[in-house]
Amino acid sequence: xxxxxDRLQRLTAVRPRLISFALMHLRDRSQAEDxxxxxxxxxxxxxxxxxxxxxxxxxVFGILKYKILDAMRMQKRHGRWQPLEDEDDDxxxxxxxxxxxxWQQSTRPxxxxxxxxxxxxxxxxxxFDACMIAxxxxxxxxxxxxxxxxxxxxxxxxxxxxxxxxxxxxxHRARLRLRACIEKGWLxxxxx
Amino acid sequence: MMMCKExxxxxxxxxxxxxxxxxxxxxxxxxxxxxxxxxxxRQFTLLHEAGRRFGPEHDSEQDDDGH
Numbered sequence: 001x002x003x004x005x006d007r008l009q010r011l012t013a014v015r016p017r018l019i020s021f022a023l024m025h026l027r028d029r030s031q032a033e034d035x036x037x038x039x040x041x042x043x044x045x046x047x048x049x050x051x052x053x054x055x056x057x058x059x060v061f062g063i064l065k066y067k068i069l070d071a072m073r074m075q076k077r078h079g080r081w082q083p084l085e086d087e088d089d090d091x092x093x094x095x096x097x098x099x100x101x102x103w104q105q106s107t108r109p110x111x112x113x114x115x116x117x118x119x120x121x122x123x124x125x126x127x128f129d130a131c132m133i134a135x136x137x138x139x140x141x142x143x144x145x146x147x148x149x150x151x152x153x154x155x156x157x158x159x160x161x162x163x164x165x166x167x168x169x170x171x172h173r174a175r176l177r178l179r180a181c182i183e184k185g186w187l188x189x190x191x192x
Numbered sequence: 193m194m195m196c197k198e199x200x201x202x203x204x205x206x207x208x209x210x211x212x213x214x215x216x217x218x219x220x221x222x223x224x225x226x227x228x229x230x231x232x233x234r235q236f237t238l239l240h241e242a243g244r245r246f247g248p249e250h251d252s253e254q255d256d257d258g259h
Binding site: 020021024061097100101102103108109110111112115118119125128143146147148149150152153167168171172175176178179182183 | 195196197198200201204205207208209228229231232234235236237238239240241242243244245246247
Protein backbone atom coordinates (compact mmCIF):
# COMPACT_ATOMS: atom_id res chain seq x y z
CA UNK A 1 0.00 0.00 0.00
CA UNK A 2 2.74 2.39 1.00
CA UNK A 3 4.65 1.60 -2.12
CA UNK A 4 1.62 2.30 -4.28
CA UNK A 5 1.12 5.62 -2.55
CA ASP A 6 4.70 6.44 -3.27
CA ARG A 7 4.33 5.57 -6.95
CA LEU A 8 1.22 7.65 -7.25
CA GLN A 9 3.10 10.59 -5.84
CA ARG A 10 5.98 10.07 -8.19
CA LEU A 11 3.55 9.83 -11.08
CA THR A 12 2.04 13.18 -10.16
CA ALA A 13 5.48 14.69 -9.73
CA VAL A 14 6.69 13.57 -13.14
CA ARG A 15 3.56 14.69 -14.98
CA PRO A 16 4.89 18.12 -16.07
CA ARG A 17 7.91 16.46 -17.61
CA LEU A 18 5.73 13.91 -19.37
CA ILE A 19 3.65 16.73 -20.78
CA SER A 20 6.54 18.74 -22.15
CA PHE A 21 8.00 15.54 -23.60
CA ALA A 22 4.73 14.72 -25.36
CA LEU A 23 4.31 18.32 -26.46
CA MET A 24 7.65 18.28 -28.27
CA HIS A 25 6.47 15.37 -30.37
CA LEU A 26 2.83 16.22 -30.90
CA ARG A 27 2.98 20.02 -30.84
CA ASP A 28 -0.56 20.20 -29.63
CA ARG A 29 -1.28 20.96 -26.01
CA SER A 30 -4.56 19.10 -25.63
CA GLN A 31 -3.29 16.03 -27.48
CA ALA A 32 -0.20 16.03 -25.31
CA GLU A 33 -2.35 16.15 -22.19
CA ASP A 34 -4.50 13.33 -23.53
CA UNK A 35 -1.63 10.94 -24.20
CA UNK A 36 -0.09 11.71 -20.82
CA UNK A 37 -3.44 11.00 -19.20
CA UNK A 38 -3.61 7.68 -21.03
CA UNK A 39 -0.05 6.79 -20.12
CA UNK A 40 -0.67 7.59 -16.47
CA UNK A 41 -3.84 5.49 -16.42
CA UNK A 42 -2.00 2.69 -18.07
CA UNK A 43 0.83 2.93 -15.55
CA UNK A 44 -1.65 2.69 -12.69
CA UNK A 45 -3.43 -0.27 -14.28
CA UNK A 46 -0.20 -2.07 -14.98
CA UNK A 47 1.34 -1.19 -11.67
CA UNK A 48 1.96 -4.86 -10.93
CA UNK A 49 3.94 -5.39 -14.09
CA UNK A 50 6.56 -2.76 -13.26
CA UNK A 51 9.61 -4.99 -13.23
CA UNK A 52 12.10 -2.76 -11.42
CA UNK A 53 14.66 -3.33 -14.11
CA UNK A 54 14.53 0.41 -14.58
CA UNK A 55 13.48 3.35 -12.49
CA UNK A 56 9.76 3.91 -12.10
CA UNK A 57 9.84 7.20 -14.03
CA UNK A 58 11.75 5.56 -16.86
CA UNK A 59 9.13 2.88 -17.03
CA VAL A 60 6.34 5.45 -17.22
CA PHE A 61 8.21 7.30 -19.98
CA GLY A 62 8.44 3.97 -21.81
CA ILE A 63 4.67 3.66 -21.74
CA LEU A 64 4.28 7.26 -22.84
CA LYS A 65 6.53 6.67 -25.85
CA TYR A 66 4.15 4.08 -27.26
CA LYS A 67 1.20 6.35 -26.70
CA ILE A 68 2.99 9.19 -28.46
CA LEU A 69 3.89 7.03 -31.44
CA ASP A 70 0.26 5.95 -31.72
CA ALA A 71 -0.91 9.53 -31.57
CA MET A 72 1.64 10.58 -34.18
CA ARG A 73 0.46 7.84 -36.51
CA MET A 74 -3.06 9.09 -36.02
CA GLN A 75 -2.08 12.68 -36.79
CA LYS A 76 -0.35 11.50 -39.91
CA ARG A 77 -3.25 9.37 -41.03
CA HIS A 78 -5.63 12.26 -40.59
CA GLY A 79 -3.50 14.38 -42.85
CA ARG A 80 -2.58 16.83 -40.15
CA TRP A 81 1.04 16.97 -41.29
CA GLN A 82 2.62 18.93 -44.06
CA PRO A 83 4.49 16.70 -46.49
CA LEU A 84 7.88 16.09 -44.97
CA GLU A 85 9.77 17.15 -48.06
CA ASP A 86 8.08 20.50 -48.31
CA GLU A 87 9.69 22.24 -45.43
CA ASP A 88 12.40 24.19 -47.11
CA ASP A 89 14.16 26.05 -44.36
CA ASP A 90 17.45 26.34 -46.19
CA UNK A 91 17.36 30.10 -45.70
CA UNK A 92 17.66 29.94 -41.97
CA UNK A 93 20.61 27.63 -42.32
CA UNK A 94 22.28 29.55 -45.09
CA UNK A 95 22.21 32.67 -42.99
CA UNK A 96 24.62 31.00 -40.58
CA UNK A 97 27.24 30.57 -43.32
CA UNK A 98 29.01 32.76 -45.82
CA UNK A 99 28.82 32.03 -49.50
CA UNK A 100 32.09 30.12 -49.32
CA UNK A 101 30.78 27.77 -46.63
CA UNK A 102 32.54 29.35 -43.66
CA TRP A 103 30.66 30.54 -40.57
CA GLN A 104 29.28 34.03 -40.60
CA GLN A 105 31.04 36.20 -38.07
CA SER A 106 27.80 36.77 -36.19
CA THR A 107 26.87 33.09 -35.94
CA ARG A 108 30.26 31.53 -35.21
CA PRO A 109 29.67 28.98 -32.47
CA UNK A 110 31.12 29.89 -29.11
CA UNK A 111 31.60 27.79 -26.04
CA UNK A 112 28.59 26.81 -23.94
CA UNK A 113 30.79 25.80 -21.05
CA UNK A 114 30.60 22.45 -19.36
CA UNK A 115 27.56 20.41 -20.43
CA UNK A 116 27.01 19.14 -16.90
CA UNK A 117 26.89 22.67 -15.56
CA UNK A 118 24.45 23.68 -18.27
CA UNK A 119 22.15 20.75 -17.60
CA UNK A 120 21.93 21.73 -13.98
CA UNK A 121 20.52 25.17 -14.57
CA UNK A 122 16.86 25.85 -15.01
CA UNK A 123 17.73 28.54 -17.52
CA UNK A 124 19.30 26.08 -19.96
CA UNK A 125 16.16 23.96 -20.03
CA UNK A 126 13.95 26.99 -20.50
CA UNK A 127 16.01 27.97 -23.51
CA PHE A 128 16.07 24.40 -24.81
CA ASP A 129 12.31 24.22 -24.47
CA ALA A 130 11.69 27.52 -26.21
CA CYS A 131 14.05 26.62 -29.05
CA MET A 132 12.44 23.23 -29.56
CA ILE A 133 9.05 24.89 -29.82
CA ALA A 134 10.47 27.39 -32.30
CA UNK A 135 11.65 24.66 -34.67
CA UNK A 136 9.60 24.13 -37.82
CA UNK A 137 7.13 21.31 -37.31
CA UNK A 138 8.76 18.59 -39.32
CA UNK A 139 12.23 19.36 -38.08
CA UNK A 140 10.93 19.18 -34.52
CA UNK A 141 9.17 15.90 -35.18
CA UNK A 142 12.20 14.17 -36.63
CA UNK A 143 14.56 15.64 -34.05
CA UNK A 144 12.29 14.58 -31.19
CA UNK A 145 11.99 11.04 -32.47
CA UNK A 146 15.73 10.82 -32.88
CA UNK A 147 17.07 12.60 -29.83
CA UNK A 148 14.26 12.57 -27.31
CA UNK A 149 12.81 9.19 -28.08
CA UNK A 150 16.11 7.67 -29.14
CA UNK A 151 14.83 5.99 -32.33
CA UNK A 152 17.36 5.17 -35.06
CA UNK A 153 17.06 7.10 -38.31
CA UNK A 154 16.15 3.80 -39.92
CA UNK A 155 13.14 3.44 -37.62
CA UNK A 156 12.19 7.07 -38.09
CA UNK A 157 12.12 6.59 -41.85
CA UNK A 158 9.77 3.67 -41.51
CA UNK A 159 7.61 5.55 -39.08
CA UNK A 160 7.38 8.71 -41.18
CA UNK A 161 7.73 7.08 -44.54
CA UNK A 162 10.68 9.14 -45.75
CA UNK A 163 14.07 8.27 -47.17
CA UNK A 164 16.95 7.99 -44.75
CA UNK A 165 18.90 10.62 -46.60
CA UNK A 166 16.01 12.99 -46.18
CA UNK A 167 16.02 12.22 -42.50
CA UNK A 168 19.69 13.14 -42.18
CA UNK A 169 19.15 16.40 -44.02
CA UNK A 170 16.26 17.31 -41.74
CA UNK A 171 18.30 16.45 -38.64
CA HIS A 172 21.27 18.47 -39.85
CA ARG A 173 19.09 21.52 -40.31
CA ALA A 174 17.29 20.99 -37.03
CA ARG A 175 20.58 20.81 -35.14
CA LEU A 176 21.95 23.94 -36.82
CA ARG A 177 18.78 25.82 -35.98
CA LEU A 178 18.72 24.58 -32.43
CA ARG A 179 22.34 25.39 -31.77
CA ALA A 180 21.93 28.93 -33.09
CA CYS A 181 18.78 29.47 -31.09
CA ILE A 182 20.16 28.02 -27.88
CA GLU A 183 23.39 29.95 -28.20
CA LYS A 184 21.47 33.17 -28.51
CA GLY A 185 19.27 32.47 -25.52
CA TRP A 186 21.79 30.66 -23.39
CA LEU A 187 24.71 33.03 -23.56
CA UNK A 188 22.48 35.97 -23.07
CA UNK A 189 21.78 35.47 -19.38
CA UNK A 190 18.13 36.27 -19.53
CA UNK A 191 14.96 34.27 -19.67
CA UNK A 192 13.22 33.99 -22.97
CA MET B 193 39.17 21.36 -48.87
CA MET B 194 36.02 20.87 -46.82
CA MET B 195 34.31 24.01 -45.56
CA CYS B 196 32.47 24.58 -42.28
CA LYS B 197 29.00 24.03 -43.66
CA GLU B 198 29.89 20.63 -45.04
CA UNK B 199 31.75 19.82 -41.81
CA UNK B 200 28.58 20.46 -39.81
CA UNK B 201 26.80 17.97 -42.04
CA UNK B 202 29.27 15.29 -40.99
CA UNK B 203 29.08 16.35 -37.33
CA UNK B 204 25.34 15.90 -37.48
CA UNK B 205 25.58 12.61 -39.33
CA UNK B 206 28.00 11.36 -36.69
CA UNK B 207 25.20 11.55 -34.14
CA UNK B 208 23.03 9.25 -36.25
CA UNK B 209 25.31 6.69 -37.82
CA UNK B 210 29.00 5.76 -37.72
CA UNK B 211 30.98 7.79 -40.24
CA UNK B 212 32.90 6.06 -42.98
CA UNK B 213 36.67 6.10 -42.75
CA UNK B 214 36.91 8.85 -45.31
CA UNK B 215 34.25 10.95 -43.62
CA UNK B 216 36.03 10.56 -40.32
CA UNK B 217 39.36 11.63 -41.72
CA UNK B 218 38.07 14.70 -43.48
CA UNK B 219 36.05 15.77 -40.46
CA UNK B 220 38.99 15.33 -38.13
CA UNK B 221 41.22 17.28 -40.45
CA UNK B 222 38.75 20.13 -40.59
CA UNK B 223 38.21 20.15 -36.83
CA UNK B 224 41.94 20.28 -36.21
CA UNK B 225 42.03 23.60 -38.02
CA UNK B 226 38.71 25.19 -37.10
CA UNK B 227 37.88 26.26 -33.55
CA UNK B 228 34.34 27.34 -34.39
CA UNK B 229 33.54 23.91 -35.79
CA UNK B 230 35.05 22.24 -32.75
CA UNK B 231 32.54 24.22 -30.67
CA UNK B 232 29.74 23.25 -33.01
CA UNK B 233 30.74 19.62 -32.72
CA ARG B 234 30.57 19.89 -28.92
CA GLN B 235 27.21 21.58 -29.18
CA PHE B 236 25.73 18.80 -31.34
CA THR B 237 26.97 16.26 -28.81
CA LEU B 238 25.50 18.33 -26.02
CA LEU B 239 22.17 18.48 -27.87
CA HIS B 240 22.23 14.71 -28.15
CA GLU B 241 22.88 14.39 -24.44
CA ALA B 242 20.24 17.01 -23.63
CA GLY B 243 17.68 15.03 -25.60
CA ARG B 244 18.37 11.99 -23.48
CA ARG B 245 18.21 13.97 -20.27
CA PHE B 246 15.01 15.64 -21.28
CA GLY B 247 13.18 12.35 -21.18
CA PRO B 248 13.54 9.65 -18.61
CA GLU B 249 17.28 10.13 -17.92
CA HIS B 250 19.41 7.91 -20.06
CA ASP B 251 18.52 4.33 -20.91
CA SER B 252 16.42 4.87 -23.99
CA GLU B 253 16.93 1.31 -25.19
CA GLN B 254 15.21 -0.48 -22.36
CA ASP B 255 12.40 -2.75 -23.35
CA ASP B 256 9.21 -2.76 -21.43
CA ASP B 257 5.75 -3.99 -21.85
CA GLY B 258 4.03 -0.67 -21.90
CA HIS B 259 1.77 -1.39 -24.79
